Amino acid sequence: MGGATALLPATAAAAPCRRRCSLLRRGAPRAPVGSRIRCIACHFVVPPNSYVRLLSGKRITKVSPLKANFWDSIRSGFLKNNSTTEVIEPPSTLPQEEEPLPQEIVLVERTQPDGAVEQIIFSSGGDVDVYDLQALCDKVGWPRRPLSKVAAALKNSYMVATLHAITKYPGTEGNDSKQLIGMARATSDHAFNATIWDVLVDPSYQGRGLGKALVEQMIRALLQRDIGNITLFADDKVVDFYRNLGFEADPEGIKGMFWYPRY
Template sequence: MGFWKNLFSGNDSSVSDQRSKFRSVSNSIHNSVPNCDGEILFSSDRDLDLYELEELCDSVGWSRRPIRKVRIAIEHSFVVVTMWHKKGSFKRLIGFARATSDHAFNATVWDVVVHPEFQGRGLGKELMREVIYLLRKEDISNISLFADGHVVTFYQQLGFSPDPEGIKGMFWYPPS
């Protein structure tokens, strides 16, 4: 998939953008990130350091998962978006999200995370917008996710509805 098109212009003609590994967030967003000395970049390159991802997940208190399984999950995801803080030549992973899909109708978003030092600056919203943009570009029309109770408002602001038409998410877990 050629992900490197301009999110904000909707212009599909820039082949050179598609070759670029990192896409800089629009100036308006970059400039509005308070106390952010450096640049915020997005990438859909899934070749990332999984220990760095683990550190990011640790930073929000998520329980650790086996790296081997995380690698498989990323390899089999339809869309992966990483968000980076770049200062000089140093680049740090500060956000992550991915989506699985049937590649035709449906996609489900997983593992949305922004490093606590960068939360509350509109970057989670931009990360999710990037995921939605990439899925819509692949003509996926039904995007679902499982929201922790405390982030329902965050997703509602992005247009997600809890229990649309009474539909309930249901889970099966192996008996313990």
């Protein structure tokens, strides 16, 4: 999955996008039926009927086929089952909602022949060292970007999710090795919509389902924050990968559109 030029939107350069998007493997199993994901990915939007939809949070509703007001639903930030839209006057004082704390999840744990224990940990928060990220981008062949812009992109993201490989050696407590092996980030309006960018996994760790796990865990973390419209950009080579996670390209002919400088 992926679609940005090293921490910038995939739309910034079409050719680099193809190199990055080929990082993740295809063929991941279909996302579980019962939660229907709605996302726009690279000219992407989500599924009608049998597809999965990530609803904003606490309930799952049966969704009827998409209707003519689908584009209005996207602009308003949520998809309704009919054409009637309830207008609710905002309260004079908006309640302050606490953001969920960052999560850490052990995805893989194994003991090596020398007794060392290796863990691969997903985190939905925390700082990312820009030099570690630059080294990871170098491994996957992404073009380098100014570190000041990389730092700004991370700082201004709604969520930065990471995969770290941590190795714990027996008898050396406190001297664990920690390596950044994957990252994805999301921007958001903090209410309805989020867009996933810059998904990458260290080539030496690819083929283990970590790209799929990274995206799925990030989606769950966004849903816990009541973000129901999740979008992303994808190269042709990984469209099937995202489709198996519940994303749909160009539903009802609706396409993403991009503007580029003409100089």
